[in-house]
């Protein structure tokens with residue numbers, strides 16, 4: 001099938017490449033000329049495992065091309081909207097400027113029978129409004145909402161083999177053709193037994209934001225338990241293990257630590273709250289404000305523990321910050337807890353030297369004032385405190401005996417509860433975890 005993907009960021013570039021990998025004929029469109037040039041040359045403009053391979057094979061096969069001209073969407077039958085929906089400046093609501101601009105620019109290039117498919121995460125009610133715009137344009141096209149659940153770091157795998165597919169389509173017979181087109185696009189995943197939910201627009205939009213709200217709530221729940229553990233001497237990692245054995249609870253997303261960040265969970269729970277308030281149902285999701293507060297308190301806790309570990313002497317002290325991306329296997333520093341902690345410590349007068357396998361460039365663009373080292377040994381050298389904030393495998397594997405030979409003081413703040421306190425203490429380190437003694 002001929003497909004256009006409008007917006008080629010973390011979501012769209014992967015979606016376009018994966019659709020071409022599945023055999024579709026795809027054009028990726030973005031207003032960012034540098035991004036498009038990089039993608040067209042087979043170089044992803046961001047780090048995502050597995051993306052270079054499928055991008056190169058799809059562009060070489062001729063099934064995938066890129067353009068900055070929306071007119072190149074003409075001739076495709078299905079048009080995915082994958083542009084950003086960031087938090088609005090000065091508000092918690094989602095900024096729909098990019099979605100609105102993309103749909104308005106696309107409409108003149110639509111042909112009868114075309115399908116516009118929303119992938120971006122939007123406030124409930126957006127799809128119905130855009131469907132009205134597409135239908136009243138006289139283009140003869142229709143609209144579906146097909147939210148995306150991929151995780152950065154696993155984006156290629158999650159797109160090729162999703163754990164579920166959700167289509168929000170118009171009611172009645174008008175929904176049949178959109179669902180049939182999407183079934184054709186996702187034929188391989190459906191043949192492999194991927195669960196499919198075909199529903200209305202509002203449900204599809206809410207499935208997406210409620211899934212992220214649930215994940216965020218689960219993380220803040222365990223972090224709230226960490227706060228209680230901290231004043232009682234309990235160990236939140238054992239607590240998570242023990243409650244996680246209950247299948248109804250499950251162990252995933254019970255990793256207590258510095259909390260969640262990224263381009264999605266934080267802004268999505270805020271946008272959900274803002275939308276619920278607009279709908280007069282703010283109280284239904286008021287708990288998400290608490291989820292957000294607990295999450296931000298954990299960043300502060302890491303800063304406070306580091307300051308405590310440094311003692312009185314902040315100016316002239318050196319802190320090695322291990323990790324800058326919001327999670328391992330990504331170079332994304334949007335609302336990264338790691339970067340937030342590094343910036344706060346720098347603001348207190350500490351000499352911060354940060355390292356990360358992939359995110360130094362993105363971090364440096366935003367915060368040139370921080371010190372950066374590409375190699376972990378250079379970051380650790382003469383450090384007074386080591387703070388692990390993003391649990392990349394190479395940081396998890398850090399040998400405390402080797403690290404001890406580099407630092408000035410053996411003090412570690414393990415903001416992801418990734419190390420075994422006994423092993424580190426046996427190597428002479430003062431160990432600070434989050435919610436564990």
Ligand SMILES: NC(=O)C1=CN([C@@H]2O[C@H](COP(=O)(O)OP(=O)(O)OC[C@H]3O[C@@H](n4cnc5c(N)ncnc54)[C@H](O)[C@@H]3O)[C@@H](O)[C@H]2O)C=CC1
Nearest residue numbers: 007008009010011030031032083084085098102120121148
């Ligand atoms: N990053 C992720 O893992 C996931 C993101 N999402 C959602 O997908 C959407 C996109 O997110 P990301 O890819 O992370 O954002 P991003 O910021 O990486 O990419 C957005 C892209 O849209 C482009 N763009 C903006 N206006 C445009 C226009 N009028 N025409 C063409 N291109 C335009 C931008 O230049 C940028 O390259 C958001 O709604 C996000 O919540 C959903 C699931 C996963």
Ligand SMILES: O=C(O)[C@H]1O[C@H](OP(=O)(O)OP(=O)(O)OC[C@H]2O[C@@H](n3ccc(=O)[nH]c3=O)[C@H](O)[C@@H]2O)[C@H](O)[C@@H](O)[C@@H]1O
Nearest residue numbers: 148149150151152219253254255259260261262264326327
């Ligand atoms: O809407 C989105 O963009 C995506 O948001 C999240 O995916 P992602 O942001 O890539 O990353 P996650 O793996 O969910 O991690 C989010 C944050 O939570 C943190 N986290 C995760 C798990 C945990 O136990 N503890 C914890 O603090 C991570 O370190 C990270 O900062 C969701 O998991 C995806 O399903 C969704 O599609």
